[in-house]
Amino acid sequence: MKRRVTLVVFGAVVACTSGASTSSPAVITVPPSLSVSASVSPSASPDGAITVDVPGPADLVAAFGSVWVQARGDGSLVRIDRTGHVAARISDTAFVHRTGRFGARSSALADGYGSIWSLKEGALVRVDPSSDRIVDTVPMRAPWAVAAGEGAVWVVYGSGQVNLMRVDPSTMHAEHFVSIGTSARAFGVGDGYLWWLAFSEGGGMYRIDPTTAHARFLPVGYNQRFIVPTPRWVWLVDSGNAQRIDPADGSLVDARGHQKARRSIGVSYSDGTIWMNSGTAVGFDADSGEVTARVPALTHVKYWSSGGIARLGRRLWLSDPHGDRVVGVSLA
Numbered sequence: 001m002k003r004r005v006t007l008v009v010f011g012a013v014v015a016c017t018s019g020a021s022t023s024s025p026a027v028i029t030v031p032p033s034l035s036v037s038a039s040v041s042p043s044a045s046p047d048g049a050i051t052v053d054v055p056g057p058a059d060l061v062a063a064f065g066s067v068w069v070q071a072r073g074d075g076s077l078v079r080i081d082r083t084g085h086v087a088a089r090i091s092d093t094a095f096v097h098r099t100g101r102f103g104a105r106s107s108a109l110a111d112g113y114g115s116i117w118s119l120k121e122g123a124l125v126r127v128d129p130s131s132d133r134i135v136d137t138v139p140m141r142a143p144w145a146v147a148a149g150e151g152a153v154w155v156v157y158g159s160g161q162v163n164l165m166r167v168d169p170s171t172m173h174a175e176h177f178v179s180i181g182t183s184a185r186a187f188g189v190g191d192g193y194l195w196w197l198a199f200s201e202g203g204g205m206y207r208i209d210p211t212t213a214h215a216r217f218l219p220v221g222y223n224q225r226f227i228v229p230t231p232r233w234v235w236l237v238d239s240g241n242a243q244r245i246d247p248a249d250g251s252l253v254d255a256r257g258h259q260k261a262r263r264s265i266g267v268s269y270s271d272g273t274i275w276m277n278s279g280t281a282v283g284f285d286a287d288s289g290e291v292t293a294r295v296p297a298l299t300h301v302k303y304w305s306s307g308g309i310a311r312l313g314r315r316l317w318l319s320d321p322h323g324d325r326v327v328g329v330s331l332a
Contacts, residue, residue, distance in 0.1 A: 144156045234246075
């Protein structure tokens with residue numbers, strides 16, 4: 001049975017890494033995209049690239065036939081259809097952007113159990129994608145990241161002692177699940193476990209059983225920014241560098257990571273490919289790690305930014321947080 005995999009990340013200082021990819025990527029050339037207004041039918045360049053204005057776009061997921069983007073400029077959740085139209089703006093559902101280089105929260109959006117799950121200040125919000133309405137809200141102290149999978153919705157929360165909360169999607173009952181002695185740098189759900197990457201000088205990560213809450217420490221990883229569970233491997237990604245972990249025993253497959261891009265401000269998994277938002281969209285094979293595509297999309301991103309990426313049909317969507325827009329590029 002194919003397991004669902006989800007991921008979330010934390011916005012914090014990104015450590016520079018090095019390495020070289022030995023793969024030979026196929027380069028897909030995409031001309032500059034065109035700006036469109038959400039109130040009119042989007043125009044498109046010959047390659048089909050479009051942009052949509054979104055104030056402070058950050059986390060982004062493709063689900064229920066649309067792209068969902070957290071707009072940290074106004075605290076709303078924006079739903080974009082396949083053609084680039086803004087189908088809905090749902091207010092009071094997202095973190096409002098903080099000033100400062102590392103002030104923007106990240107990993108506050110997930111999909112699963114027939115819903116979209118979003119974090120805002122002091123609460124988890126559940127949105128019904130069929131009506132574009134908030135149907136449930138769970139108050140909590142200082143939520144930081146959310147992921148859906150392995151039977152529940154999981155929220156990392158707390159400003160002092162960092163905790164993990166389990167929310168039953170059928171009853172919306174929320175309860176404390178486990179406390180970890182160190183803050184999370186990244187958090188992911190998939191391959192039968194919860195994955196908690198420690199934010200500390202010593203590095204390491206925890207593999208947590210979603211039933212018993214037993215946490216096993218794994219001496220791998222060092223402040224990686226993203227955890228990406230896939231059907232075969234769990235990938236750790238930071239600054240465009242990626243390395244694999246075997247989910248069965250938690251062992252590090254790659255003693256040294258391999259550079260896929262200059263940087264990575266957002267990562268997602270879709271149909272055997274891991275996509276990185278690096279200003280361009282960089283795709284690599286989730287089994288072998290071979291880079292398979294580089295799709296020009298944006299012009300410039302800063303390494304401390306948080307900007308999602310997701311595939312919907314034959315189009316990749318990327319957040320451009322410094323351009324206040326979301327870019328959709330064709331893969332045709």
